[in-house]
Amino acid sequence: MAQLKWVVAALSACFTVAASLSPSSAPNVNYTELAQQLSSSASIYLPGSDAFDDVVSRWSNLSVPVANIVVVPGTKEDVVKIVTFANEHSVPFLAANGFHGSVTTLGKMTHGIEIYLSQLSTVEIAQDGKTAKIGGGIRAKNLTDALTTEVTGACECVGYLGPGLGGGHGWLQGHHGLVSDQYLSFNIVLANGSLTTIDETSDLFWGLKGAGHNFGIVTSVTSKVYDVQYPNYAIETIFFSGDKVEEVYELANELWITNGTSPEGVNNWSYWYFDPTIDPEKPVIVMYIIQEGRDTVDPVHTAPFHQLGPIMSQPKSGTYRDLAAWTGISLADGPCQKTGNANPRFPIYLKAYNPQSQKQIYELFREATTSPGTPFAGSLFMFEGYAMQGVQALADDASAFAYRANNLLVAPLLVYPPGEALNAEARALGNRMRQVLFEGSGQATLNTYVNYAYGDETPAAWYGGDAWRQERLAALKKKYDPTGRFSFYAPIA
Numbered sequence: 001m002a003q004l005k006w007v008v009a010a011l012s013a014c015f016t017v018a019a020s021l022s023p024s025s026a027p028n029v030n031y032t033e034l035a036q037q038l039s040s041s042a043s044i045y046l047p048g049s050d051a052f053d054d055v056v057s058r059w060s061n062l063s064v065p066v067a068n069i070v071v072v073p074g075t076k077e078d079v080v081k082i083v084t085f086a087n088e089h090s091v092p093f094l095a096a097n098g099f100h101g102s103v104t105t106l107g108k109m110t111h112g113i114e115i116y117l118s119q120l121s122t123v124e125i126a127q128d129g130k131t132a133k134i135g136g137g138i139r140a141k142n143l144t145d146a147l148t149t150e151v152t153g154a155c156e157c158v159g160y161l162g163p164g165l166g167g168g169h170g171w172l173q174g175h176h177g178l179v180s181d182q183y184l185s186f187n188i189v190l191a192n193g194s195l196t197t198i199d200e201t202s203d204l205f206w207g208l209k210g211a212g213h214n215f216g217i218v219t220s221v222t223s224k225v226y227d228v229q230y231p232n233y234a235i236e237t238i239f240f241s242g243d244k245v246e247e248v249y250e251l252a253n254e255l256w257i258t259n260g261t262s263p264e265g266v267n268n269w270s271y272w273y274f275d276p277t278i279d280p281e282k283p284v285i286v287m288y289i290i291q292e293g294r295d296t297v298d299p300v301h302t303a304p305f306h307q308l309g310p311i312m313s314q315p316k317s318g319t320y321r322d323l324a325a326w327t328g329i330s331l332a333d334g335p336c337q338k339t340g341n342a343n344p345r346f347p348i349y350l351k352a353y354n355p356q357s358q359k360q361i362y363e364l365f366r367e368a369t370t371s372p373g374t375p376f377a378g379s380l381f382m383f384e385g386y387a388m389q390g391v392q393a394l395a396d397d398a399s400a401f402a403y404r405a406n407n408l409l410v411a412p413l414l415v416y417p418p419g420e421a422l423n424a425e426a427r428a429l430g431n432r433m434r435q436v437l438f439e440g441s442g443q444a445t446l447n448t449y450v451n452y453a454y455g456d457e458t459p460a461a462w463y464g465g466d467a468w469r470q471e472r473l474a475a476l477k478k479k480y481d482p483t484g485r486f487s488f489y490a491p492i493a
């Protein structure tokens with residue numbers, strides 16, 4: 001109660017958020033009415049406070065959503081009240097958790113309420129230890145800490161539901177499938193403000209697992225959880241000169257895709273970035289080979305790379321909890337900081353590498369990151385080769401996630417200070433790189449990961465081009481969100 005009193009008292013003079021706060025905001029809305037309905041643990045942040053600034057700033061500063069007010073619900077009933085209030089006053093709203101959502105469609109929110117879910121973060125493990133009820137505002141790192149291991153995303157600072165509602169890739173998908181493949185039921189506030197439970201008996205269950213950002217605010221989800229299978233993990237990080245780009249990816253194909261299959265417990269990622277301390281002239285290729293249940297990676301996966309003549313190789317051993325730091329995505333690493341930069345990605349799913357296309361995009365990336373005075377020097381090219389057995393164990397139509405048959409998730413991440421001219425340059429460059437990969441893939445459609453999407457792709461690229469998928473999603477959208485209240489994040493057409 002004390003907290004809410006503070007909010008109301010402190011804000012009584014300015015609690016009506018005025019149109020002047022945002023050029024395109026709605027007519028004045030008296031948020032005191034909303035505050036009076038909320039639980040004692042809820043909070044409200046207004047512009048001008050550090051708390052507000054902190055939770056409206058985002059990882060990527062490109063086409064960001066604009067909020068006039070932030071409401072932090074203390075309970076799931078608070079979420080109902082906020083959505084109902086927003087509906088009654090025709091105010092847009094958007095849930096937020098890890099602030100790593102970066103699809104440019106988010107920028108279509110020009111005013112309204114940010115519903116910051118941080119307090120809905122409890123984890124209750126069932127007595128049999130096989131399921132857990134997980135709050136909709138938990139972040140990946142907190143969940144991993146609470147559960148020892150789970151099927152979470154790989155990065156520590158992102159939310160858990162943000163990735164999961166779009167599919168959700170992670171280190172354990174070789175065994176168990178996507179993050180969303182673990183979901184058994186959702187407690188969700190729908191567009192009409194009703195709080196309901198959606199499980200396999202509902203038509204919406206399918207849609208929430210892959211296109212879920214379109215349908216509601218998940219206050220909690222019940223997910224399968226698993227005992228820790230392997231206490232130990234090994235990684236070998238192998239650095240190559242860019243001269244070897246074709247050989248490196250020919251070998252990756254041979255080992256893990258075309259001739260062999262990556263075993264369930266082996267994940268490989270590679271990055272390209274310009275680090276003049278390693279190569280003063282061009283971006284380096286950094287191959288991460290990660291294996292569970294071992295202290296050193298099986299030489300079957302590493303020796304062929306050694307034969308290509310790398311610049312250096314760094315083996316390490318530890319536990320599941322070290323994986324994020326080893327691959328540069330722990331809380332302490334750059335990708336978890338809000339720097340003010342724009343960070344658009346241009347993702348494409350691929351079946352295999354095309355070494356000639358790899359060479360072509362390497363040249364584009366080299367030029368972009370090393371030409372004198374370039375604003376893109378800090379960019380990263382990401383190649384994610386997760387084990388796929390758990391993902392591909394489910395039928396293609398098992399959920400709204402459309403791309404189970406694809407083995408690789410690839411994306412340039414262009415990092416630069418935002419501004420109109422550079423935004424346009426980055427968009428052209430990123431799309432050019434992706435087009436090279438698309439043409440080299442032999443695929444008929446552009447297949448992208450909605451959670452990495454730039455924002456100028458089509459709904460068919462985000463959610464699958466099959467007509468039946470688009471029709472099924474359109475029907476769900478019409479039934480559950482007919483007026484498009486949840487249409488800021490990669491909206492279904």
Ligand SMILES: Cc1cc2nc3c(=O)[nH]c(=O)nc-3n(C[C@H](O)[C@H](O)[C@H](O)COP(=O)(O)OP(=O)(O)OC[C@H]3O[C@@H](n4cnc5c(N)ncnc54)[C@H](O)[C@@H]3O)c2cc1C
Nearest residue numbers: 095097098099100101136153154155159162163169218451
């Ligand atoms: C550094 C980095 C690492 C990443 N690592 C991974 C990874 O390992 N695996 C992976 O699959 N993806 C990963 N992603 C992509 C990630 O899935 C998306 O960026 C996702 O949108 C992040 O969610 P968030 O909660 O952090 O962001 P937010 O911007 O807070 O949320 C993203 C969207 O989800 C909605 N949302 C959040 N919580 C809820 C909820 N409870 N109910 C309904 N809607 C909700 C928000 O309204 C928003 O539209 C990564 C991205 C980055 C930048």
